[in-house]
Amino acid sequence: MIEYELAGNDLGEVRFAISPLHELVLSLRTLRDPGRFPLQLPWLRATEPARTGLDLELLRALTNESLWTPDFLTPRPYSPLGRIEDELSTLAGTPAGVVRADLAEVHPGTLPSALQGRPARVLGRVLAALRDYWEACFEPHWARMRTVLEADVVYRGRVMAHAGLAAMFAGIDPHVRLDGTVLRIRLRSDLSYRASTAGRGLTLAPSLFSRRGAVPISPDEPPHLIYPARGLGTLWETETSTPPAALAGLIGRVRAQLLGLLETPTSSTELAVRLNVTPTAVNQHLRALRAAGLLISARHGRSVLYRRSDLGDHLLRGT
Structure with missing residues (x-):
């Protein structure tokens, strides 16, 4: 001890x-x-x-x-x-x-x-x-x-x-x-x-x-x-989960996947790796989701970390 x-x-x-x-x-x-x-x-x-x-x-x-x-x-x-x-x-x-x-x-x-x-x-x-x-x-x-x-x-x-x-x-x-x-x-x-x-x-x-x-x-x-x-446990995984169809139809498949991933603070670099898309594309989606009030962000050192907002939680869960 x-x-x-x-x-x-x-x-x-x-x-x-x-x-x-x-x-x-x-x-x-x-x-x-x-x-x-x-x-x-x-x-x-x-x-x-x-x-x-x-x-x-x-x-x-x-x-x-x-x-x-x-x-x-x-x-x-x-x-x-x-x-x-x-x-x-x-x-x-x-x-x-x-x-x-x-x-x-x-x-x-x-x-x-x-x-x-x-x-x-x-x-x-x-x-x-x-x-x-x-x-x-x-x-x-x-x-x-x-x-x-x-x-x-x-x-x-x-x-x-x-x-x-x-x-x-x-x-x-x-x-x-x-x-x-x-x-x-x-x-x-x-x-x-x-x-x-x-x-x-x-x-x-x-x-x-x-x-x-x-x-x-x-x-x-x-x-x-x-x-x-x-x-x-998710460090070396590529995200393959399917978001809810209704949500994907509303905001798009990639943005719906992003909402699903952002339960905890994550950077755009890690999100790009897990979704197998470019960081530029991820940043465009993140800006749109944040503008809609579905994400919050905070700078930590050299990175900006994103997380679902309460509104994003409610939208993801359909409540």
Whole structure:
């Protein structure tokens, strides 16, 4: 059990962030044990040809049988606008002692051969392998991945603002709960510690490669919680559902499909992928639906996220 004692039970104690590096590193667990990540199988199949030229021995060595990863590879992010270039640049400055200690924490005893050697050289090989992995397997899909993560952040922020911290944490993961001012995260392992967020705050980062709440191995790391993002089940799907015939006849098939999809905040990029149409076409439909009062929109970072309005709900349900 991991416990974070919040310095104050208020909204200012918690911040959200999106980390491309987190996603890159956590996805390594799917390479080691793909059977535990069935929702990522479409992505694994799609990127299989691109992985043939990667240093897979080293990449797989960055996790262990418990699917832990070294803390230095998943530092606490600070912004929902994180860029992989910035995160890899920061990672390059990791002190040798931290690299050595964190690798030993994940691989007690003898390190895998791919991770043996002077820490500075090992870190250089790790950075090179991660950059190649990003370019081959993540860069082509990152826009789609980011839209799901951003939609999750918007949703959690709305719940937190309207219903409070406890309600927001209750919806993140059944293994996470807020008791008064103490956030408790129940893990599968025997890892246990208690730390205060005083002076450091608590960062929450949604992930497409986490099945349950995850925290740093060391209590000395800044408090942050990685949790499963909403919408993962539809990330790699193309929308094929048929909207109600009467509604499609009234506003058109594509616009009716859009209304059906927009129960939760979603960007035009993700909608275009799921409907297999161009972003330009989607934006035209979204503008028309918003002008009719059927959608509401809000800017989040570099994206505009859309969601059905109450009027859109009533029209979709025929009430």
